[in-house]
Amino acid sequence: MPEQPTYILGIESSCDDTAAAVLADAQLLSNCIATQAIHEAYGGVVPELASRAHQANIVPVVDQALSQANIDKKQLHAIAYTRGPGLLGSLLVGASFAKSLALALNIPLIEVNHLHGHLMAHFIADTHPKLPTFPCLGVTISGGHTQIVRMKSSFEIEILGETQDDAIGEAFDKCGKVMGLGYPAGPEIDKRAQLGNPTAFQLPNPKMPGYHLSYSGLKTAFLNLIHKHQQKDPDFVEKHLNDLCASLQYALIQPLMKQLDRVLANYPGEALLVGGGVAANSAVRKALSKREEEQNWEVYLPPLKLTTDNAAMIGIVGYLKYKEQQFSDLNVSAQARLPF
Ligand code: KG4
Ligand code: ZN
Numbered sequence: 001m002p003e004q005p006t007y008i009l010g011i012e013s014s015c016d017d018t019a020a021a022v023l024a025d026a027q028l029l030s031n032c033i034a035t036q037a038i039h040e041a042y043g044g045v046v047p048e049l050a051s052r053a054h055q056a057n058i059v060p061v062v063d064q065a066l067s068q069a070n071i072d073k074k075q076l077h078a079i080a081y082t083r084g085p086g087l088l089g090s091l092l093v094g095a096s097f098a099k100s101l102a103l104a105l106n107i108p109l110i111e112v113n114h115l116h117g118h119l120m121a122h123f124i125a126d127t128h129p130k131l132p133t134f135p136c137l138g139v140t141i142s143g144g145h146t147q148i149v150r151m152k153s154s155f156e157i158e159i160l161g162e163t164q165d166d167a168i169g170e171a172f173d174k175c176g177k178v179m180g181l182g183y184p185a186g187p188e189i190d191k192r193a194q195l196g197n198p199t200a201f202q203l204p205n206p207k208m209p210g211y212h213l214s215y216s217g218l219k220t221a222f223l224n225l226i227h228k229h230q231q232k233d234p235d236f237v238e239k240h241l242n243d244l245c246a247s248l249q250y251a252l253i254q255p256l257m258k259q260l261d262r263v264l265a266n267y268p269g270e271a272l273l274v275g276g277g278v279a280a281n282s283a284v285r286k287a288l289s290k291r292e293e294e295q296n297w298e299v300y301l302p303p304l305k306l307t308t309d310n311a312a313m314i315g316i317v318g319y320l321k322y323k324e325q326q327f328s329d330l331n332v333s334a335q336a337r338l339p340f
Contacts, residue, residue: 006077006322009065009101010315011058013094014086014114015144016045018057019311022069022076023319026125029069031305031312034061043177051089058097065311076107078327080318083111084338085144091334099330108327110318113338115140115147117313118275120154121306124316132271132300137263141256141284142276142308143169143184148211148263149340151273154320157340160263161211168252169278171215175222175248179237189245190281196246201225203251211259218251249283257287264297271298280307 005024012019019033034057039045066073081098084091102109119138123131138149138157146163166174169186176185204221206214226244229236237244264272278284279302291297306312321327 008318010311011081012311017309020062020065021311021315023315030065032065054093078108080110084335088336095334111328112317121313122300136271138273140276141278163213165216192245193249196242198246198250200243201247277308
């Protein structure tokens, strides 16, 4: 008789997406997300509104994930949830729900670090023709994080460098806001940048020690550039929107690619796993694919549905931890800042 798969329910609620997914071993059976549109009106995530929306969404999203997977909750072997990092009020909703369900079903609870999830999404079955091997490098580029790591195994991770201030996605979104773009602005900047000239406006190219990055100076320089020109011409942004998007995107990606060039040169032959919402950016994907072709890099780009926050990535870490019996206590608390 074939062996029963291990069914894992993954729950993600660290920011403004309420997500649930079911995996049978490493195979994804369902991946459901309720994105909170309410924040668009405010130009950014409002933490209090986010946690309220998570409360409203979590039961229907979990139900949907179970029914799409054709699984009854009694068949689940464990529940994996995002313990952190993220917005505390948002994390608490997912954590409380995961704990209550694990307790009610009398199955193990597994805590997952959100950043670990972004990188481990590459281990979901059929995501790539071949699984990455260790040791490898990882880069997470998202609205909350910009981090370069080295992974000796699934659970041994060393941070090599990270942003010293803003995250790259945050810089996309905040600069988009001053141009009057909706939230999140990253996807729209990406689209408009394809129609603009990346050298139309000069922006600083910050040099950071080691493999670190910094985006707050670049963001301020961009805001100053807009304000300076708007004083002379109130329609400046409208007239130059595509060029502004192209120049901004170029300035945001250049320093990242420079650090990745250095880290890949120093760890030759190691694969690069890419994760986070900004991994959906077409210029980032193009720059990485170019290096794959021309310099023989082995780059793992996530499929678009696994770039932004999702619960499939939490479920796969849950499955890998389940195999190692790495379970959590019910009294482990959610943490807004959670190191690897
Ligand atoms: O991973 P994610 O959903 O949330 C965090 O963990 O932070 O990433 C969201 C970020 C937002 O800043 C959004 O603007 C950015 O990903 N993003 C993009 C693109 N798609 C999403 N940035 C640039 N180009 C894109 N195509
Ligand atoms: Zn994320």
